[in-house]
Amino acid sequence: MALVVQKYGGSSVADASRIKRVAQRIVATKKAGNDVVVIVSAMGDTTDELLDLAQQVSPLPPGRELDMLLTSGERISMALLAMAIANLGHEARSFTGSQAGVITDSSHGRARIIDVTPGRIREALDGGQIAIVAGFQGVSQDTKDITTLGRGGSDTTAVALAAALSADVCEIYTDVDGIFTADPRIVPAARQIPKISYEEMMEMAACGAKILHLRCVEYARRFGLPIHVRSSFSTKEGTWVVFAPDSEGTEMEQPIISGVAHDRSEAKITVVGVPDKVGEAATIFKTLADAEVNIDMIVQNVSAATTGRTDISFTLPTTDGSTALTALKRIQERIGFESLLFDDQIGKVSLIGAGMRSHPGVTATFFAALADAGVNIEMISTSEIRISVIVGQDEVDTAVTAAHRAFDLDSDQVEAVIYGGTGR
Amino acid sequence: MALVVQKYGGSSVADASRIKRVAQRIVATKKAGNDVVVIVSAMGDTTDELLDLAQQVSPLPPGRELDMLLTSGERISMALLAMAIANLGHEARSFTGSQAGVITDSSHGRARIIDVTPGRIREALDGGQIAIVAGFQGVSQDTKDITTLGRGGSDTTAVALAAALSADVCEIYTDVDGIFTADPRIVPAARQIPKISYEEMMEMAACGAKILHLRCVEYARRFGLPIHVRSSFSTKEGTWVVFAPDSEGTEMEQPIISGVAHDRSEAKITVVGVPDKVGEAATIFKTLADAEVNIDMIVQNVSAATTGRTDISFTLPTTDGSTALTALKRIQERIGFESLLFDDQIGKVSLIGAGMRSHPGVTATFFAALADAGVNIEMISTSEIRISVIVGQDEVDTAVTAAHRAFDLDSDQVEAVIYGGTGR
Structure with a gap:
């Protein structure tokens, strides 16, 4: 039995029907005999809509309150995903970043993870449950305020939790089949890369490849955690990011x-x-x-x-x-x-x-x-x-x-x- | 200096412009020399929209996850309200029910408050800040899961926090001027009642008067806390609910x-x-x-x-x-x-x-x-x-x-x- 951490981005959970499809994939992974922890982003354009609301109220909102506002986005998607899984007859429990033990510094909007204490996640897994965790968010060690991790935050949450739980793999689901030799919109002959080293992936991320963020790859390399970038629209093998x-x-x-x-x-x-x-x-x-x-x-x-x-x-x-x-x-x-x-x-x-x-x-x-x-x-x-x-x-x-x-x-x-x- | 607890319902914070108006009223109360704690409901139809989303995903969603979903509504309104206050030059901090110390039993969807430990609210007040608290929600003492209080929950949060903080008054803001001798839509000659006893108010609430919920009046009576029901659209005195x-x-x-x-x-x-x-x-x-x-x-x-x-x-x-x-x-x-x-x-x-x-x-x-x-x-x-x-x-x-x-x-x-x- 393996422990699989899966991360689904906003486009994978953009509406009710996509959430149900993701739920099926999660349940299939569970049925295959794995323990499953899922990290989820806010639905589709939710974050932009919330930012727009904030702008209507204040031109320069305080970071603490902006984080409080934005974290409601994952709260919605994770609860809905847990419901969809329950509807398929499997037990799922959603957890905020704070409940999942994602401890950060106090830099609102771009907090760094300084510790992960996933006691409640471990408990849920031990109880046979699927754990759904809000990406992108944590709680400040000093002030106990809610924080967000900034760009690439959900990927980083996934990798950090996977490392803390000694997961076998961190699967990052996206809307393409993996990492390509070039952007296929520019180079139709671009090939999917089956395996790439952390180092190369970090250079790719730093140079504009948008699928994985630099900090998440850095984090994975530090803990030697294999990342599997794959499509949420197919079951094909994607790209593995591993040691060279x-x-x-x-x-x-x-x-x-x-x-x-x-x-x-x-x-x-x-x-x-x-x-x-x-x-x-x-x-x-x-x-x-x-x-x-x-x-x-x-x-x-x-x-x-x-x-x-x-x-x-x-x-x-x-x-x-x-x-x-x-x-x-x-x-x-x-x-x-x-x-x-x-x-x-x-x-x-x-x-x-x-x-x-x-x-x-x-x-x-x-x-x-x-x-x-x-x-x-x-x-x-x-x-x-x-x-x-x-x-x-x-x-x-x-x-x-x-x-x-x-x-x-x-x-x-x-x-x-x-x-x-x-x-x- | 008095400690004033104010509660604003969903229609009072239905959009950005109403949130800004409520912010002005709160700041005016603060400027008048009071400590202010504000309890806020979800914006307008947010709760109904979230329930609709849940229905799209699952016909019978688990209570724990439904509570997780619904509590995002107050999270949004309270963060926006804190931003609007900050924009007026006053410091405000929003707190979830859990952060505000609203401890409940584990009955999802209709949890009862069993304790209130408002340490963080007290700290915020001591620091000269305005505290904004999510109504309708708390955290289960046993499971540490997020709970909602069910109907009338935000009023009950307001009264419970006011009692725990020994507030001087709990102001319940609504879209009418107070409690009337009858529904003015039926009886145009109905008069506003300046003062009513807890007992009478409880009977009114139990008999269909929708402005205050029975459990919130019960709670206020237990602690001898005066409730002031008034309009968020005027500065007129409303109806005081007090001992006979x-x-x-x-x-x-x-x-x-x-x-x-x-x-x-x-x-x-x-x-x-x-x-x-x-x-x-x-x-x-x-x-x-x-x-x-x-x-x-x-x-x-x-x-x-x-x-x-x-x-x-x-x-x-x-x-x-x-x-x-x-x-x-x-x-x-x-x-x-x-x-x-x-x-x-x-x-x-x-x-x-x-x-x-x-x-x-x-x-x-x-x-x-x-x-x-x-x-x-x-x-x-x-x-x-x-x-x-x-x-x-x-x-x-x-x-x-x-x-x-x-x-x-x-x-x-x-x-x-x-x-x-x-x-x-």
């Missing part, structure tokens, strides 16, 4: 490149004409950090000896754009830079693959493929298992397609048909 | 009759031709009690010596009708009664007044007034401070109007205008 095979492993040889990720959510700011003095860049990035702006890539041009000035470009989430520009304008006089440029028409294309460690020439192949496709590279950033480039936003599709083909990732069989009906 | 003035009291003389209540929610069942033997009636009512049917009035005709049989009639909530009929049919053969009659076209009209204790002749005046108005009386029941009659449902308005006039309750000034706009 060690060097003596008998697993099949790793591909050089696992996948091509892209991200259109970033913008680029260029600080023009920064005096080429020691410490100016430090002041700029200290200012941005103080304004809580997340910086991704940074490029500093070689300073022009004739002018004594240089340009510094960096990328950041487009939504942080105005915050960053405001903060920088405030130090313009002190630093003495000339002007600020803002470009939100950029896109990031990333090649990810643990195999590139031992295969020189990946960068050359990548850049050649982009050049052949007529794509201009604006910025470059690399890690041990990733190469990212910034290109024009309207060249993202071309770049992804070219890279995918250049590394022989194209499948013989076009899978795009699968995606026709999911409304993803 | 003692016999030496210097208060103005009590009116003989405080008000006329009516109730159209009951039906009448007649068990025809019951053999006139000892214990038959006991068997009938034991059967109904086992089926959890609530009986109100009972009448047994004098047995006809010639037939050796008698008829037994009783009233009950119309919604319990089919349960009762089914239970009785099952014992028809054993008892040997002839048939069952069911009549849901009845209404109950009740005269309530502590003064009738010391004024003989009230019954005679009441019955004469009904006779003059051509109203036929089907059943009669009395208590020390109440006379109730069952009449045809289409004669309820006539009977209420006649009784109101007969006891000089009519006001000189017709207040019906007030009710035009409330949409009550």
Whole structure:
């Protein structure tokens, strides 16, 4: 008998009929002889509707109260799911994050899990019950107030509970069949990846692959918990996220490149004409950090000896754009830079693959493929298992397609048909 | 400085603009130098919408999960109300029933409060904050599961918390100006009652007056807590529910009759031709009690010596009708009664007044007034401070109007205008 943790997102429980279908899948897992713990998100657009209500009442609602409000969303979906399971003749009990023992810090809206004490969940399992747990939420250790975990919160709840319960697997249900070598909407020949390492998955998540969030993969890696990403609309095997095979492993040889990720959510700011003095860049990035702006890539041009000035470009989430520009304008006089440029028409294309460690020439192949496709590279950033480039936003599709083909990732069989009906 | 507990019902917080208006009233109370605790119901039709969702998922949802679902309603309204108050520059904190220390038994859907431990509320007040508490809900002492209190639950939460905090007053906000001598929709000349005793209010509530629930008045009487029923749409004084003035009291003389209540929610069942033997009636009512049917009035005709049989009639909530009929049919053969009659076209009209204790002749005046108005009386029941009659449902308005006039309750000034706009 295995202990299976399953997580269903908002689209999987968007209405009564979907909730009933999910209930059937859960009951099937239970009937197969497993203990089952289910983490569930709020139904469909509930969270957005609640946020809209909050906006009608207050332009800047206190974080504590916003968390209190938003957590009602999972409360609704989890109770309905427990009812649907009961209706199939199996006993289910729903638990809030607090009841499930998800203990967090006090950062409302983006709380971090600091402990999981799933005593009541364990009790429910021991009693033969299916436990349904609200994702995305917890309770503050210090203030006992209700908190939310922020983006990717439900996945993180699932992985954290699975780790605390020593589950055999954490299944993340979504509306696609798993992780693909590229977004099939852009590359119809993209293939589903049967197995990927935590490291690669983390790079994929950080580079715009939206199926799993970085923090949930990080958490799973720390506890060595296998994640199985699969579709709630089929029973096909999805993608397993696991440790990379060690060097003596008998697993099949790793591909050089696992996948091509892209991200259109970033913008680029260029600080023009920064005096080429020691410490100016430090002041700029200290200012941005103080304004809580997340910086991704940074490029500093070689300073022009004739002018004594240089340009510094960096990328950041487009939504942080105005915050960053405001903060920088405030130090313009002190630093003495000339002007600020803002470009939100950029896109990031990333090649990810643990195999590139031992295969020189990946960068050359990548850049050649982009050049052949007529794509201009604006910025470059690399890690041990990733190469990212910034290109024009309207060249993202071309770049992804070219890279995918250049590394022989194209499948013989076009899978795009699968995606026709999911409304993803 | 007083401690004021205020309770706002679902219609007072039905949308964002009403929530903002309620927030202003709360802040005004706080600014006047009071500590304020607010109990709030779910917004408008939220509870019905959630029940509808539950029905879509399961025809008979488990009580535990239904309570988990329904309690999300107050969670939404209380968080929004706290945000609206924060937006006015005052600090407010929302608390679930569990967080507010509302401890109940484990009867899901109709839990009883067995203890109130408002430590966190007290802390919030000590910190100068306004406490917003979810009505209608608590947490089971034994199972730690979330419970709901059933009908009138939010009023009961308000009174129970007010008692536990030794509040100076519990203000119940509603969409009318207070308790009236009769329903102003039926009797335009009905007057608002400035002050009424717990006893009379309990009889009013039991006889169909819907503004306050019986259990909340009972609770307030036990703790000697004054209730102030008033409109959330005006600042007028409403109706105070307090102890009756003692016999030496210097208060103005009590009116003989405080008000006329009516109730159209009951039906009448007649068990025809019951053999006139000892214990038959006991068997009938034991059967109904086992089926959890609530009986109100009972009448047994004098047995006809010639037939050796008698008829037994009783009233009950119309919604319990089919349960009762089914239970009785099952014992028809054993008892040997002839048939069952069911009549849901009845209404109950009740005269309530502590003064009738010391004024003989009230019954005679009441019955004469009904006779003059051509109203036929089907059943009669009395208590020390109440006379109730069952009449045809289409004669309820006539009977209420006649009784109101007969006891000089009519006001000189017709207040019906007030009710035009409330949409009550």
